[in-house]
Amino acid sequence: MEHSTSIKNEQKTAVNPLNGFIGRKKVSLTDEEIIKDLLPQKFGMRGMVWVGILVIICLVGVYSYYRQLRYGLIVTSMRDYASWGIYISNFVFFVAISLVGSLITAVLRLSGVHWSTPLTRIAEIIAVAAITFGAIIIIVDMGSPERFYNLFLYGRLQSPIIWDVTVITTYFFISLLLLYIPLLPDMKILLAGKEKKGIYKLYSFLGSFWKGTHLQFRISKKAVNILCIAIVPVAFSIHTVTSWLFATTYRPGWDSTNFGAYFIAGAFLAGAGAVNVAMYIFRRYYNLEKYITDDHFDKMGKITVMLGMLYLYFNVNEYLIPYFKMKKPEEAFLNGLFIGQFAIIFWSAILGGMIIPMIILLFKKGRRPLPMFICGIMIVIGAWFKRFLIVTPTLLHPFLPMHNVPESYKHYFPSFDEWAIALGSLAGALLVITIFARIFPIIPIQETLIEQHEKEHH
Amino acid sequence: MDTNNTSRKEFLASIVTTGLVLAGCSTKKSPFESSADGDVKPTGEKVKLLSVDGEIIEVDKAFLKPVPEMPVISNSEARKGIPGKKFVMVIDLSRCKNLRKCQAACNHMHHVHSNLNWLKVYPMDEGEHTAPYWQPTTCMHCDEPPCVKVCPVDATFKRQDGIVLIDSDRCIGCRFCMAACPYSIRVFNWEKPDTVSEKLSHQQYSCETSLPQKVGTVGKCDFCPDMARKGELPHCVSACPNGTFFYGDLNEDSVSNGAETFRFSDLIKDKAGYQLMDDLGTKPSVYYLPPAARYFPFEKGLEIDKG
Numbered sequence: 001m002e003h004s005t006s007i008k009n010e011q012k013t014a015v016n017p018l019n020g021f022i023g024r025k026k027v028s029l030t031d032e033e034i035i036k037d038l039l040p041q042k043f044g045m046r047g048m049v050w051v052g053i054l055v056i057i058c059l060v061g062v063y064s065y066y067r068q069l070r071y072g073l074i075v076t077s078m079r080d081y082a083s084w085g086i087y088i089s090n091f092v093f094f095v096a097i098s099l100v101g102s103l104i105t106a107v108l109r110l111s112g113v114h115w116s117t118p119l120t121r122i123a124e125i126i127a128v129a130a131i132t133f134g135a136i137i138i139i140v141d142m143g144s145p146e147r148f149y150n151l152f153l154y155g156r157l158q159s160p161i162i163w164d165v166t167v168i169t170t171y172f173f174i175s176l177l178l179l180y181i182p183l184l185p186d187m188k189i190l191l192a193g194k195e196k197k198g199i200y201k202l203y204s205f206l207g208s209f210w211k212g213t214h215l216q217f218r219i220s221k222k223a224v225n226i227l228c229i230a231i232v233p234v235a236f237s238i239h240t241v242t243s244w245l246f247a248t249t250y251r252p253g254w255d256s257t258n259f260g261a262y263f264i265a266g267a268f269l270a271g272a273g274a275v276n277v278a279m280y281i282f283r284r285y286y287n288l289e290k291y292i293t294d295d296h297f298d299k300m301g302k303i304t305v306m307l308g309m310l311y312l313y314f315n316v317n318e319y320l321i322p323y324f325k326m327k328k329p330e331e332a333f334l335n336g337l338f339i340g341q342f343a344i345i346f347w348s349a350i351l352g353g354m355i356i357p358m359i360i361l362l363f364k365k366g367r368r369p370l371p372m373f374i375c376g377i378m379i380v381i382g383a384w385f386k387r388f389l390i391v392t393p394t395l396l397h398p399f400l401p402m403h404n405v406p407e408s409y410k411h412y413f414p415s416f417d418e419w420a421i422a423l424g425s426l427a428g429a430l431l432v433i434t435i436f437a438r439i440f441p442i443i444p445i446q447e448t449l450i451e452q453h454e455k456e457h458h
Numbered sequence: 459m460d461t462n463n464t465s466r467k468e469f470l471a472s473i474v475t476t477g478l479v480l481a482g483c484s485t486k487k488s489p490f491e492s493s494a495d496g497d498v499k500p501t502g503e504k505v506k507l508l509s510v511d512g513e514i515i516e517v518d519k520a521f522l523k524p525v526p527e528m529p530v531i532s533n534s535e536a537r538k539g540i541p542g543k544k545f546v547m548v549i550d551l552s553r554c555k556n557l558r559k560c561q562a563a564c565n566h567m568h569h570v571h572s573n574l575n576w577l578k579v580y581p582m583d584e585g586e587h588t589a590p591y592w593q594p595t596t597c598m599h600c601d602e603p604p605c606v607k608v609c610p611v612d613a614t615f616k617r618q619d620g621i622v623l624i625d626s627d628r629c630i631g632c633r634f635c636m637a638a639c640p641y642s643i644r645v646f647n648w649e650k651p652d653t654v655s656e657k658l659s660h661q662q663y664s665c666e667t668s669l670p671q672k673v674g675t676v677g678k679c680d681f682c683p684d685m686a687r688k689g690e691l692p693h694c695v696s697a698c699p700n701g702t703f704f705y706g707d708l709n710e711d712s713v714s715n716g717a718e719t720f721r722f723s724d725l726i727k728d729k730a731g732y733q734l735m736d737d738l739g740t741k742p743s744v745y746y747l748p749p750a751a752r753y754f755p756f757e758k759g760l761e762i763d764k765g
Contacts, residue, residue, distance in 0.1 A: 072673040079646075083633045083636045142631050142632055143646065144675060147630045147631075148630065150628055156609065156611065159611075248608060250638075250640040403578055403580050404578040405574075
């Protein structure tokens with residue numbers, strides 16, 4: 001809109017970092033068109049309503065957290081047996097979702113895949129938002145959050161929680177850098193010919209040192225490559241270590257050598273589902289059909305099926321093999337999942353969150369945008385409930401019978417405050433993603449330009 | 459010179475035990491009040507005290523200071539444990555009829571929240587053709603404690619005398635220890651304990667008495683090390699009318715329920731003592747004697763059991 005005129009004037013100096021490409025013949029899209037399409041857009045009516053709803057959910061969550069701080073964890077439904085509830089399963093969910101950043105950015109990049117470029121920033125902001133709220137929700141779960149600093153004063157390396165704090169912090173910063181470094185050239189484009197007022201002050205603060213020289217491009221490319229290599233083991237660590245929070249105990253359902261790999265497979269699937277949803281929404285809302293094409297959905301669909309099969313494989317290992325042996329402590333737990341009080345959630349998560357989406361995505365028609373979006377939603381919701389099934393049913397099946405406690409201690413259904421806080425954190429993560437997409441181009445402009453030029457040269 | 463003298467007197471006065479201080483309380487003006495502020499005026503009335511060197515000395519009553527409400531054992535000292543000791547417990551299942559006197563005494567003495575129990579008595583009814591029995595369960599004070607392994611801040615710790623304790627001033631309330639404990643003995647203070655008085659709640663926390671319990675932290679059976687220091691038995695042991703619990707020192711190889719004292723190794727050998735879920739490798743400090751030749755039928759305990 002108002003950007004386009006100034007962009008035209010600035011185009012040669014500001015936009016094109018590789019002078020060799022100037023003066024090439026025009027093919028499908030000009031640089032101006034690409035920039036015009038990809039610049040962040042103001043919220044429309046729907047955007048405002050969406051942000052409003054998210055803000056309200058967040059505020060309700062904040063109020064519930066205030067209540068929790070005031071009265072203690074008694075406002076939750078967690079009690080001595082179900083001592084971890086939806087806060088912890090929400091945490092595991094966030095960690096799972098965040099793994100997608102490394103999948104799309106690093107794994108695909110390192111394996112020389114180029115079609116995923118328009119999706120990198122979507123994946124990376126999902127990762128950053130999820131890991132941020134994952135960290136917040138773990139503090140929310142603490143009974144004495146005011147003593148958080150004890151982790152640094154008295155931290156003991158032998159505790160898996162310290163490992164988790166370490167790898168999550170590392171992952172957060174690597175993800176942030178992977179988000180930030182590719183943003184620098186885009187910020188130059190955003191700043192082109194603008195007065196440093198309002199939001200442009202932010203762009204200028206974050207990226208005014210970027211001049212777009214060859215040296216800067218070379219350094220940035222190298223940095224991204226190093227980060228892409230570094231993030232793979234860190235990403236595997238965050239989810240493996242998160243699984244160890246459970247697997248280092250003796251309890252039925254957690255006492256598994258399979259847990260690390262099982263968690264990573266589940267995380268990849270959940271993250272892929274989240275990207276499918278985000279792709280669809282951004283494409284529709286920002287009219288990005290030229291950039292996030294049907295081909296992207298098709299390819300992401302195939303990846304999702306592959307990840308789904310991987311996760312299914314680990315689920316078979318995780319549930320059917322103990323079921324075959326039926327060790328006594330496992331018996332009540334497994335029966336609770338398969339035919340007991342958790343059966344409805346369990347089968348919904350397995351079928352609706354994994355098997356049915358996989359079957360849909362096996363067909364080419366199923367990999368079209370809308371079915372992909374629906375499958376993505378199913379996978380993400382299934383993943384959330386699956387995390388709940390990993391955390392709480394185990395705790396409700398202790399080795400010694402539940403006894404000498406009030407009746408309410410023997411069951412778990414989250415309280416209003418718990419729901420409010422958990423939903424508030426989910427809304428918070430969505431809000432971060434939404435606001436990010438309002439401020440920054442959600443599809444990397446510079447990289448799209450470069451790819452476009454490369455395409456034209458071939 | 460004069461000030462030196464005063465400070466020496468003050469020092470001597472401050473080392474006296476509470477019992478001697480109480481002797482000075484009988485007069486109408488409380489020495490506790492007079493020494494509360496810095497400006498102390500000698501009353502002329504002398505109190506005889508025993509100094510650290512074993513001399514009998516006289517101190518003006520005005521210089522007597524109340525012992526502040528502080529644990530006798532500092533929390534850093536409490537982390538070390540009682541030297542030369544290795545505490546064990548033996549629970550004779552044949553004597554338990556689920557009276558829960560142990561539980562009541564424990565809850566009362568530790569001001570445990572009314573919804574919670576540190577000590578639980580389980581009706582164990584495992585196999586189709588096996589006999590049910592009552593099983594009191596305290597903290598096992600494992601030699602390989604899974605809870606201590608996972609604590610991120612060293613709030614729960616293992617002492618050289620074998621006791622596992624909690625520093626509630628340090629606990630961050632993550633509840634990982636509760637997930638890790640296979641015996642489910644740990645409880646959480648989900649709200650401010652309703653049994654802790656206003657006065658108690660302001661007292662400084664002591665790892666050895668586990669008092670006062672605080673909201674947002676984990677609590678559990680502490681094997682009553684404060685009683686052990688006094689040479690007394692834990693509250694559950696002395697509360698049981700049937701002498702189900704035996705407590706003692708493995709190094710001395712003796713355990714007692716107050717009325718009877720046994721050689722620990724003989725008791726375990728003669729009655730085929732075992733540890734709970736020792737297959738997990740936790741190495742518990744609590745041993746069980748099987749419920750053979752029972753004192754009471756299992757059904758007796760059902761009257762009391764409320765689930």
